[in-house]
Amino acid sequence: MLSDRGIAAFLFFLLFSLLLIANAVFAFLLLAAAVPALFVPKLRQRAILFLFIAVSILTSFSARTLQKRHLARLTGTPVTATGILHDLRFEDRFTSGTLLFATLKNYSGKRLTLPRTLQFTVSGNSPGLSSLLPGFSVTITGKLRKHRVYKNTGTDRTWFYLSRHRLFSVSVPDERMIKGTPTFLSRVLNKLNPFNIRVSPLNRRILRGMIAGDRNALPDAFVDKVRDLGIYHLFVVSGFHFGILFSAAYLLLLLLPVRPRTRKWAALALVTLMLPVTAFSPSGLRAWLMIFIFLLFRAREIAVSPADAVGMAGLLLLIWNPYQVADPGFLLSFLVAGAIVTAIASTDRWWQAWLKIPVLAFLAASPVLFLFFHRLTPISILVNLSVTPLVIVIFYLFFLTAIGLPLAPILDRAVSILVTVTDRVSPHTLTVWAPLPLIVLLFAATGLALLVHNKRRGFGILAAVLSISLAVSLAWRPAVNALRVPDTGQSQAILLQTHGKNYLFDTAGEWEGRLALVPWLQAIGIRRIDAVFLSHFDSDHAGGLADVADNFPVGKVYAPYLDGHSFTFNRDFSALARNDIPLILLSRLKTPEFRLPGIRLTVLHPNHAIRGKSRTNARSLVIRVKTDTTSILFPGDLDGEELAGLLHGLSHADILLAPHHGSRHAAIPGLEKTVSPRLVIICCGRHNRFHFPSTAFLGLFPKTPVLTTAAHGEITIKLKTNKGE
Template identity: 30%
Template sequence: MRLPVFPIGLLPPLPAAVLVAALLAHRLPELPPRWVSAVLLAAGLLALSAARGRRSRLGLGVPPGVGAPGGGSPAAVPRREAILALVRFVALLLAAGAWTMLRAGQSLELRIAPDQEGVDFVVRGHVAGMPQAFERGERFLFRIERCVGPSAGPASVDCPEGRDVRLAWYRHFGQAGKVEDGERTGGPRRQPGPQPGERWQLTVRLKRPHGLLNPGAFDSELRALEEGIAATGYVRASRDPAWPNRRLAGRSWRPGPAIEAARTVLRDAILAALAGERADAAGVVAALSIGDQAAIPGAWWETFNRTGVGHLMSISGLHITMLAGMAGGLARRALRHPRIGRPALLERCPADRLKWAFALAAAFFYSALAGWGIPAQRTCWMLAVAGLALLGGRSQSLARVLALSAAVVTVLDPWAPLSAGFWLSFASVSAIVWYGSQETRQPRPDPGRPVLAQARAKLVAVLTDALRTQWAATLSLLPLGALFFSSFSLVGPLANAFAIPLVSIVITPLALLGTALLLPVPPVGGLVLGAVCTATGWLLDALVPLAEPRLAIAVLSAPGWPATTVAALAIAALLAPFRVPGRPAAFAALLPLFAQADSGPAPGSLVVTALDVGQGAAILVETPSGRLLFDTGPRYGGESEAGARVLVPWLRSRGIERLEAVVVSHADDDHAGGSASVLAGMRVDWVASPLPDDHPAVAPAAERYRCWRGDRWRWGEVAFEFLHPGPERTTAQKSSTNATSCVLRVESPAGAVLLTGDIEAAQERFLVEKLEPRWLRADLLVAPHHGSNGSSSMPFLRAVSPTLAIVQAGYRNRFGHPGDKARVRYEAAGAALMRTDRDGAISVTLRGPGQAPQVTRLRQDDRRYWRVRVDAP
C-alpha cells in the first residue's frame, strides 16, 4: 500500500516554523522544567541537522533526468523531498518552541519572589532609564546592585540584587515635613531628581509586576517580562537616619545608562529651546526626536487614534524605515562623488552593500537615541535581515524574506508575535510591496515637452504612487485594526494623506536636524526646532476637526479567526499585482468585519462583569434590553484613568459603542475617575449620581438624574431600583461622600444583583432597619467599600443572603482590602468571595432558578505562564 505524501507546496516557508512555535509556546499555562526544554532544543537541532545532511546525501535538487545516488529513481526524489521538508519544518518547530520556553524561563527567574514583596530594602544601584515625570513625582528604571543597611523583612529574605525594577519616587525628594504616598520624607532639604547613570542609595518597597487583567486589554505583565522588569515599587522615606536616600559618588558607564543620559540631556535641551512655543506641539517634537512619548499630553492620543495617525506620533517602524531610506539615498549620492566612491573602495565593497550598511547604521543609531524600545528593535532587525537576504541573493521571494525576518525577530525577541505592532508592521510592508509590484506607467522624458509639463507629470506620478501606497497600507490594516484595536478610523485615509508626508518628510527630519544642532550651535538648533514646532502645531490644528464627528471611527467587535482569515485573503486578492477574476467581489468578504456585533445576553439571563481596574470600582450590568455601567473606575494619576485605559477599550473590543445608562455612585476618585473618558468615548443616554450637575464627572452628560431611594425603571423583564441615598442623613467613618453612595438593586427572572458603592456599616444598618428583607435579597452582591472591615456587617449579609460576592480591590493595596474580618463574615454567610486582585476581570451570568450561575475569572480560567499568580486567601 502506497501512503500519500504531504504536498510540499502546502508548507509555509521553513523560517515560519519559528513564528508558529513561539505562538504555540505562549499558549502554555505553565512552563516545563528547564531540562525538558533543553532536551527538546537539542532533539530539534539534531533532527534538523540530520534532515539537512540526508537531503545532501540523497542529492536532492539534481538536474532533471539524473538519477538519485544509490540507484533511486528520479520519481522518488519529489517524495523524498516532501518528507524531508516536513521533517525539517517539524524539527525547527520543536527547536524554536524549546528556545522560546528557555528564554521565557530565564525571564521568569528574574522576578522577585512573593516573600520579597512588601519588604523595605536599603539598596544601592544606578538609574538605568530616563525618568518620566507624572503628577506626583517621577518614575524611572533602577538597577539594584546590592543591598546595604538593615532590612525591614525577615532575615531569610534574599536581596533582589542584579535586578531591574521600575520605581516611583514621589515629589519633595528628601524634603522634611512633606508626605510621599502616605510616608513622611526624611531629609533636611529637597534634592534634585535622579538622572540616568547616577548611583543612588534608596529605601525601596517592591512587589511583583502585577498588572490589571481584562479581556482584550494591554497586558502589562507580559510587557514587564519582555523588558526584563523584575518588580515595581516606590521609594520610601528612610526609617534610619544612618541610611538616608541619597546620591552616591560615581556613575554607571554601561551603554544603556550612558545612552539614556544623552537622551535626557537632549530632551531637556529640546523642551528648554521650545519653552515659548505650544506645549503640545513641543511634546510631539520631543517624542519624534528622542522617543519621549510621555511628553505628549495624554488628551491628544484620543485625537490621534480617532484620526488614525497614532503610529506617526511615536518613533515607529515607519520613521525608522524612512530615515534608513533617506540615509541610504544620501550614501548612494555620496558614493557617486569621485573623491568618495573611489574604484579601490568599490572593488572591495560594492556600492549596494555600503549603501545598506549606512542605512542600517542610521536605523540603529536613531533607535538607540529613541530608547531602543521593543518596536524599534523589531524594525532594525527586520531591516537588517531583509537587506542581507536581498543583497546575498539567497531569497528572491517576498514571502521568504518576510518569513526569515519574522524568524530572526522572534528568536531575538520571543514575545514579539504577541504584539500588535509586529503584525501591523509585516502586514503593511507585505501589502505595499505586493501592491507596488504592479507595473505602472511612468512619464517618459520628452525633450520636446515644456519643462512645466514634465514637472507636472512627475508630480502626478509621485502623488499616484503615494495614493497607491496609502490605499494598500490602509486596506491591509483593516482586519488587524478590528482585531487589535476594535476600531477603524474612517477619516484615517484623509488624515494620513497629509500627515504622513508632513511628519515623515518635513517634521521628523528637521526635528532630528534641529536636535543635532542644539548642543553645538544652540541658536541655530533652536531656530530649526521652532519652525518644526510651528509646523507641528498646524498639523495638530488640522487633526482636531477630523476627530470631532461621532463618525470619525467605526467601532468593530474583535473578529474571530475565520472572519480575519477571509478578510486577509480578500485583501490579498484586491491588491494582487495580476488580474484576478471578479476582483471587486472580494469587497464582500470584508463585510463580516463590520457585521459582527455583541448581541448582549440571551433572553432570560443577566450578565454582570466586574472589571479589574485596581483599587476602584467599575461594573457593567447587561440585560437583553440594555446596558448599565455602575461606576467608572479610578484615576491613576495625571491624565491616566480607568475610563480611557480600561473601560472604553474593553467596550469597543466587544463592539459596544452605546450605554443606556451610567451610574456614578459618589464623588470619590476611585469610583468617578474615569467618567469623563466614558462620556466622551461612548454614546450614553443618561447619567445618575448624587453629584451636582456641574461636577466634572457628570457635567458632560446630555441627561442627568439624582439617584434617590424609590426611583425605579424597567428594561423588559428587568427591574432597577435605587435603595440609597434618601432624605435621611447618616455618617461614614472613612469618607463623608461614602454616606451618600448610590445603592442599586437589579432584579430579573434570572436572579437579583445588589450594587452597593462605598456604603459603610452605618448605611448598611439603616438599610436593614428601613427596608423589608425582600428588597435587599440578592444572588450576587458587589461588596460594599471594596470589602473593608468597616462594611459588610453580619446583619447586612444575612439580609442580602448572597450566593456570590465580588470585591473590587487593587493588588497589595495600602488599605488592606478586603479586610480579614470581612472575609470571615462572608465565609460565615455562605457567600463565595471572588476578588479582582486575585482573579482579574470577573463575569457572572445569572440564568434563573435551578441553574447554577456561570462564572468566568480571567486570571484563573485563561492562564498564561507569565501572569503573576496571586495566592491571596
C-alpha cells in the same frame, strides 16, 4: 532570490510562538511533525533549519518564563538596579522612568537577571531628579514590584507586559536612593541637542515625539486625536521614520568622497544611534534589521526581496523574545510593513505607491485593530494620504535645521499646519466587536494576502474578509441577560445586562477604569452604556467615569449628591459636560422608585441628595434593582451606624453586592437575616492592604456562597427572564 520564503517562515513561526505561549503542547506537536523530514534527503536541510529556529525560540521562551517565575518569588524584596537612563516622566503624584540594559542585584550583590529594560517609580514630586539626563548611568535601590494584571476576558495583558518588560518594576521610596553619573552617551546627546531650535513650545514638543520617540512630550489631547485618526504611527518613532533618517543620512554623506558601499554602512551607523533613543522599539528594530539584512546580502551578492528582509527581521526578534507576539505594536509593525513591501511593485509609479500604501496599511492592520483595540477608522486612509507628505517635509526640514541651515521659521510653520489639519479632521471611529472565529479568519486572510503570488488577488481576498467581518461586527448584537463583575482590583464596577440594555453600577478607580474596565467593556462587545449609577464619589468607585464617558455613548448618570471639593467629582463632571451627558440626583424622599427598560429600581438611601458633613461612605447610594426574575442589592460603601440604621428598610435580595468591599465595619449583625441572599459578591483586590474581605463579614454568611474578584477574577451570573431563558 529567496522568493517569499522569509515572509512565509516568519508567519509560520509567528503562529508557532503564539501556540507556544498559549499552550506549549500544540507547539511541541508542531515541532515533532518536522522530525520525520530529517530522514528524507531532499527535505533534510530545510528540516534542520526549521528545527534550529524552533529550538532557538523555545530556548528563549523557556529562559524568559523561568526568569519571570524567579522574579515573581522575589516580589517585595529590596533590590538594586543599574542601567542607562532612557527617560523620566514627572507626573502629579509620582515620577517614573525607564532604564536600558539594567542589571538587578540583591543586597548581597548577587545578580538576579540578565540585562533588561526596567521601569521604576518614585512617590511624590522629585525635583532633585531633574538634573538626570538621558544617557546617564543610574543606580536605584527599592523594592521589586509585580504589575497588577486583571483576570478579565480580553484584558489579561501578562504577555504584553512581558513583551515590553513591564511586568516587573522597582518602587523607590525616596529620590535620594537614585544616583546618576554622566556617561559618554549622555555627553554626546547633550552636545547635539537638536531640539534647541526656535519654534513654539507646542511644536517643539511634537517634534520631540516625532523625531526622538518621546511619547510623553506629546500633549494628551493631541495623542488621543491622532490615535482616533489612525495616524499615531507618524508621531512616534516607527520604521517609517528610520527609513527617512537613513535616506537623509545617505544624502548628507554624498558630500563626502567615499565609496557607495561605505556610504551605506556609515548611514546605517548613524541610524544605529536612534535605537537606544527609542528604547529599542519593535518598529525601530525591525527597520534597522531590514536595512542591515539588505546591506549584508548585497555585500555577499545575494539577492533578497524586501518581503524576505521583513520576514528575517521578524524571525530574529521572535528568537530574541517570543512574547512579542502579544504586543500589538510588534504585530502592526510587521504586518503593515510586510503588506507594503509585498504589494508595491518596482514598476509602480510614485503616485501609485502613494495611493496604495494607506489602503494596504489599513487592510493589514485591521486584524490587530479588531483584536486589541475593537475599533476601526476608515477615514485614516484619507488622512494618511494628506498628512504623510507633510511629515516627510517636516523631517527633512528638521534635519537641515539641526545641521545649521536657517530654516526654523519654515519648520515651525509646517508643524503648525500639521497640528491644524489633525485638529480639524473628525475621526468618525467605528467601535467593532466580532466573534473570535472571524478574527482568526481575518488573520488567516492577512497571511494569505502576504503569500500569494498574485498580490492584487491576495489583498482582494483580505478586503472581502474585512468587509464581511465589519458587517458582522456592526450587526452583531449578542442578547445577554447577566450580571457581570469585572476584576478591577481594589475598586468596584458592576455591569447589568438585561433586555438589550447595559447598566453600569460604579466605574472603578481612575487607573483601574482606564487599564481594566474600558478595555474589558470593549472586549465583550459593549457599544453603549444606557445608564451609570454612582454610589458615591470616592476614587475607587467613580474614578473611571471620565474614561467611560470618553470611550462610550452614555445615556444618563445617576448619583446621590454633588461634591465640588472632590478631585474625582470635578474630573467626572468635566467629562460629563464635555460629552453632553446629564447628571441626575437620586434620594429616597425625592425619587423612591422609578423604572428603566428591563429593570425597576428602589432608592433606599440617602434621604436627601446633599453632600453634608458626614463621611462620603455614609452618603452612599443604596438601591435595590429588580429584573424579570432576580433582585439585586447595591449598597455601595455604606457601613457602620448608617448601615445598621438602614436594616429596617431592607428586604430580601437574591444577590448582595457586599457593602464596603466586605470590611469589618460592614459586618452588621442581622444583615444576613434581613437580606437573606442566595449569593454574595465582593469586589476587592488580591493581597489588598485593607485585608478585605474581613473574617467578620464572611462569618455572617456561613451557608451562603461568596464569590470575590480577588479569588475568581471576572464573575458572570446569568439571569433568567420571564420566558425561562
